[in-house]
Amino acid sequence: MKIAAKPALAILGKRDLELGPFTVDEAPLEAGPWANWRLRADEDGIAWLLFDKKGSSANTLSEEVLAELDAVLEKLERDRPRGLVIRSAKRSGFIAGADIAQFRGVTESKQIEALIARGHAVLDRLDRLPLPTVVVIHGFCLGGGLEVALACDYRIAVDNASFGFPEVLLGLHPGLGGTVRLPRLINPVQAMTMMLTGHTERARRARALRLVDVVTQERHVRGAVKSAVTGEMIAAKQDLLGRLMNTGPTRSVLAARMRGEAAKRAPRQHYPAPYALIDNWVSHGGNAEAMQKAEISSFAKLLVTDTAQNLVRVFYLRENLKSLADGKWGGRRVHVLGAGAMGGDIAAWCAWHGFVVSLFDTKPEPIAGAIKRAAELYGKIGRDDRRRIRDSLDRLIPDLKGEGVATADLIIEAVPEILDLKRKIFAGIEPKMKPNAILATNTSSIPLEQLREGLPHPERLVGIHFFNPVSRMQLVEVVSHDKVADAVLADARAFLGRIDRLPAPVKSAPGFLVNRALTPYLLEALVMLDAGMKKETIDKAAVDFGMPMGPIELADDVGLDICLHVAEMLRGSVGREMPDPPQWLKDMVAKGELGKKSGKGLYDWKDGHAVKAHEEATPPPDTIDRLILPMLNVCATCLREGVVADEKIVDGALIFATGFAPFRGGPMHYARTRGVADIRDTLKRLAAKYGPRFQPDPGWDTLK
């Protein structure tokens, strides 16, 4: 007989966290000496120091937090307990890193240097503490959090722990002693790789790297702590090979290879941080004191660069989009119509994130293909998590009869872009839907006003427009129309939050925001191609600007058929003049030369890579303006027309959907940095030279 209203672990789960002498639900003492730390000895005389940042669900390091830690350490130096355990009282994890807010808008590197040096002094004090220090890590342990952990004698990881130095993604390198301690603890090449790539490592891998001494479960944390404090546990030490790699000549040889690897992903002129890190290690890797000095000064220098400040801005752009997904939506059943590339991948992604997904198609073969792609994707992103892979595949239910509609909380239509087909499907499923279910369309080109026509409940229709590939493109456009209910828009955004995507609210307008902005960029590249420029030259110009791939390669990657479809759709519906898609493009599409997916497009494709002849010429000086400014021009139009609410959303959307040079902070930020007047004047010049398609949007006049 079933008596439980709630799963047992929903009730008991919170007891799992082992907090030594503290109980899990214990409220922090109002009158405690520190706002963010709690200290108490257990019955064995071991001091437990809980980090519980005030007013926050996750722990981050700030000046105040470190100053308090300093005071705690001073007390411990006097009291001399048997040992010290540091751990987080937050369920979410150990420490997420430094509080990025303190890095925002910093221009004075000397000021930062002083701040960082104070932090170093605190962690050095922890490192020198004359008693066994143990850190217990659950959940994330990133950046500054990992640096705190590195300053302890023993690191005990709980199964779900993950470790990483993501600073490089902000245009920085670790700044609280990470570059000093990590290469001296584990294999230096692995250490540098962690810091250069920003990858996070899970607990088991961290154990293999000797980054942690032991991996265990909450139920054994007490036992592990005791054996660390008593010295029964032997702390991991760098092996001989690791020490050899840290010697001068070896460092130089290894560094050359690292620089080569870094150059492939992040060119030096745009991303100085990895190179600064490598240079520091080569010069000072053998001397901890010198390395520490170098770390402090280069961190402070990097922080005030445009790259770091823009990447910090990108961090906040992401937070901004994330906050749009804050709403509560309790759905658990998703029904996807159409098992093609988009539908199948949307279904797989939803199942991976815990939804029970029915995937409908009229034929079983596309569903079988979608299951195959899902299994491959899960194998890649799930790595060794066999249970999650199995459970996700279990949740992805083939549905040849469309039975899943009746119990779905959200229905996502991803069938071919044919208005009548979509209308017919809506008419078929609408009567079977639950009353409060959401009806979403993944259309990229059909106005929602046309799709909602004839629906008895137009208020529950919303556009949820994913980009391809779903698993890699973080941004999703949430498209509104004149009859949609606000609650439905909020629910759609909340749904995206639950599948770890970033919602960008846009109004139904041709091409919405992203495709509309990208199309003139792609078409202009084709015009250049027609005028005799080499495709490699055009692509290189864009990559040098900071785009993840050039427009020609991008067109192939997206699919020439899709580019052509979007271009023609936009040409018919957007007021501004756009270059005509060339006839040869139509011929290629007709011949089935579609780009990456067909193996041949503007480039030949081999094993998923474009085959390029490396003979790029120097592009004419206005090449980049011709490519980028029309994109910016569309952004200005969309802002003026109210397609999108503000510049932050535009910047976030273009960065997370197209990879628009992140270190430039987004297209509108780039325009602002260059100056709106300069953008407008340049567009005018281009219009005079190349035609009215460059005519600046009137919206520029109001952007002050």
Add this chain to the structure above:
Amino acid sequence: MQCGRPLLLRQPFPPEAFDRVILGCVNVLADEMNPARVAALRLGMGEAMTAFTVQINCGSGMQSIDTAFRYIREGVSDLILAGGAESLSHAPLVFSRRAVNWYARLFAARGIGAKLAALLALRPSLFKPVIGLERGLTDPITDLNMGQTAELVAHLFHISRRQADEYAAESQQRLAAAQKEGHFAGEIEPAFARDGKLFDHDDGVRPDSTADTLAKLRPAFERPWGQVTPGNSSQITDGASWVILASADAVKQHKLTPKAVIVDSEWSALDPSIMGLGPVYCSTAILKRHRLGLGDIELWELNEAFAAQVLGCLAAWEDVEFCRNALGLPAAAGQIARDRLNVDGGAIGVGHPVGASGNRIVLHLVNAMKRLHYKRGIATECIGGGQGGAMLIEAM
């Protein structure tokens, strides 16, 4: 999983609404000791779903329905998911007892000398695996495998090789016709593999089989004179089947449309060496209880373990001596018309996933009765070890 998900998906109630799950399974895999519970959890039926596995050999899939039927009749449950599943392709190869003993000694040996001595006792013959499947299909009491029991039934009722082959060929043709007519639509769900392979029909069907082509096959079990061949036996396959059983209250509460009502069920047992006659015993017991004759049953599903065994059952009902003395009937029970028996073929074509078959024939009986507008039917199967199970069903 593959078979349960679409069934649950089309229900108007959530998977957690069931009271319990019962699954018949014969060869339980070592890493899933209670497959019913594994299925319940993987089908998203919630952590609070009780689930157990039942095993009565080839009748397991029907045993699950029978158990559910009794739970509901007793009034303790209202909604039960009852199934049968078998994955013989996953049946393990088993090491012999001698090999196990050797490994145990090696493991227990303390000290290098003892370990070495234990290691030296290793002989290549230890690694000759015992095929688990083969052991499972051999009756331990009589030491006869299932095919041999069919040989014996054929012998005792004078079933010829030709008759068996003709029956098998017709079974194949009936199955092919039924597949073509779409009689399995709504009953067979396609299975999707992780590697993108699609299985949308039972591929054991051999529509071009004739008695003549089957006559060319060599006996599988008793050479050279035996008559049971791969062609006139059921195929060993993987498979699964689920049915939902609901009380009158549950039907009302969830606004369900019942397909059929279980009227009665019965299990019987006999000498394991002639286990193929099991259906005759249990079906006759039901008929007697309800004062029915063979002719009152409009449709039969009699699991086709072996063609000779099916024909043996039919012959037994026509055999005056057997009916009088073995079944306690006043005279021969009579004939079952061939157009009322296994109308869409059976295990000879679709295969016999042992734990699933009992469930599948009940489900198919219900669907076939609805199609043919019959009211009363019996699904029955012989059970290795010398038993038989039968279920009397009325279509709604």
